[in-house]
Amino acid sequence: MSLNQRDMQFQVFEVLDAASLLNRERFKDHSSVTFEDILEMSFEFAKRQLEPHHRLSDTLEPQMIDGTARVLPEVKAALYAMRDAGFFAAAADEEYGGLQLPNLVWNACQAAFMASNPGTSSYAFLTVGAANLIRSFGTDAQKETYLRPMLEGRWFGTMCLSEPHAGSSLTDIHARATPNADGTYALSGRKMWISGGDQDISENIVHLVLAKLPDAPAGVKGISLFIVPKHRVTASGLEPNDVALAGLNHKLGARGTTNALLSFGERGDCVAELVGAPHQGLAQMFQMMNEARIGVGLGGAALGCAGYVSSLEYAREREQGRLPTNKDPSSPQVNIIQHSDVKRMLLAQKALSEGAFALCLYASRLVDDHGTHPDATVRGEAGALLDLLTPVVKAWSTHYSLEANVLAIQVLGGYGYTREYAPELYYRDNRINPIHEGTNGIQSLDLLGRKVAQNGGIGMTLLTREIDGDIKAARAAGLNDLSDALEAAVSVAHSTTRTLMGASPDVMLANSWHYLELLGHTVIAWQWLNAARVATLKLPTASSDDAAFYKGKLHAATYFTRFELPKVALWGKLLGSLDTTTLTMQENWF
């Protein structure tokens, strides 16, 4: 299995205490046992339905035949099985046939799927995200028409933002929507990089498209959101809606998911429905984007963990060389896991990928608190903390899980560079994650340019309060060294933030990526401190297998604190000096 199920249980039940969600009205029909069974089921599903065709769907990527993207039968079969098992509606409202599973548990299920086969499982997650957006902003009629078939997994969903000339800069999109007499809109334009944009799996595809109305103000405030089905619903059934597949992009990884260039309204017959109020499209889309960003971070972390598990298995079996103290060439060779440098690479992977995984699940739990906590103050605070952490969740997790994948390949040596083993596939699948749903550079600009100072800096205040509380608890458990190191990092984060906030925007944002790394390392050290505290408390009464697991957690926490966290001081010094090296570099000097 690609993920360590024990680690999943540790994070979901022991650290984040999923059982404490059971006293909330929304989750009252669940129990700890149902959470455990559903997680168990997701692991089994991933192992049986998703893993077996992961390599095949990478080798035989989707093809455009007769104007339609054709995917492998195995991809279809797995998604139909996912649909039949009820996963599409797992977290949805009962009103729409859903099970109201907490976001924490649902995201843990998703992690198992994404680690096993991100290409196939992405269709489902895109659909769920699109359905959530219609649930939040759609009319009753739109919900009736689109939501139920999407949550039943009969229709899939996409999000259509980028255009061939406008990727990160949505201000410049060209797609237009012109009002029709019946209240609908005629949509025209091209959309690029559309994951799941076309396929022959589902009965219909519901595209959520950003476009501008004729009277739209300039800039992002003039963007509206539209539902544009591939086949529109008419009295006589589904009819083509003038949405054409203009081409498929052939990607480095995640090849099971089609990636399309779509052309809307080439024949002037593409009917769209406005979602919510005019010109509010980007703000609405950001709800889906924020969910998607946590999902992307989680997908990256899951693939980082998968690479770690895969290279760990290899290191335990591959015999090579002898330890430095053994000078007898006739003695048996040792498994490479006994070599310190291999242990370093495995420890680094564990610290980075499991740290990222912990943060992503923590954010998932914040989504539950924001949506369902009975105390309005707690709901508000969870939302503010989530706002601050979302760019960190997305960017830090995807950046450093990819670094973990590089180490997984390295552990396997030459074999790691071949397609005989999984790490190269995990790396290629994961390589998209620092790019899509807002590049990691964009995330760092969002963090430093917007989120840190938002609402008087409430996010940073809450983050500090949470970390301080956990440091106190960790000290009570005897974890003074880890606590001291984290406390120092938090202090650097605060002083650096203050300095940057006083600089001009150009100087402040010149090194925004390193600021995200600084805050990200601090936050991951916090996650590790919490893991170490739980492990310390559980260790005395643990079984032998569990004791080894908890000791591994403690050791990885120590590794992160000693080998990674000191970088915070270096970044703090650089950023605190308001360094302008990157800012002042001139184009013609390159």
Place this chain on the structure above:
Amino acid sequence: MKIMCLIRQVPDAEARVKTANGTVDLQGSSMALDGMDEYGVEQALRMSEGGAGTVAVAVGPQRFEDAIRRTLAMGLERAIHIETDLVLDVVTTSRLLKAIALEEQPDLIFVGGQHADTDSQAMGAALSEALGWNLVTWTTELTLEGQHVTAVHDVDDGKETVELELPCVVTTQQGLNEPRYPTLPNIMKSKKKELLKKSLNDYGISSTMVRVVNQEIQQRARLQHIIDGKDAAAAAEQLIVLLHTEAKVI
């Protein structure tokens, strides 16, 4: 129509099982419903109306409950768990199951064709003998018309079709069906289904006739043949022979 499914929990196929002091130590091993039993559960669901009249029966330690819950989540109506840490021999188990069958009055009992952990294939035959019922083993196809059962089962070099009357015992085989996943709604519903707990005492059983005194795990050493490649044609011929006779992959 009442159908009884005998089920067991076994180490997952990928679990690393170890022995300690002559006993298999399952601590930390991931456990699963025996795949052969799963075929029986699936068949029972297909032959019933939404699982009505179906019951899972398990004889084993408390941890078997996970496997039992799995069958309920797949759709069986209810379950009986004879909870015991005693490892019963097949004949004693068949006597126990006979007593349960007499209480439950099933028309049909599904038994896994072979235990995934011990490789025993005796349970179906022993239960059929105890009950004096018809038996069909290694079943890959099964149809029912009234009281009349037609079954296809594997034999060494082919298969044969047999006809028998209810009540009967059917042992399963890969190919009988493709077991379903529990759906998420069924996982939630399964918590409200009846799981009746019983003990060996309830059936007047206090001991087993066969006592396990030692357990070992089969070790398979790598053969590591080295083929001299100086004569490529001879080496290829030798390789083909090894792949055919030893590796048995061609």
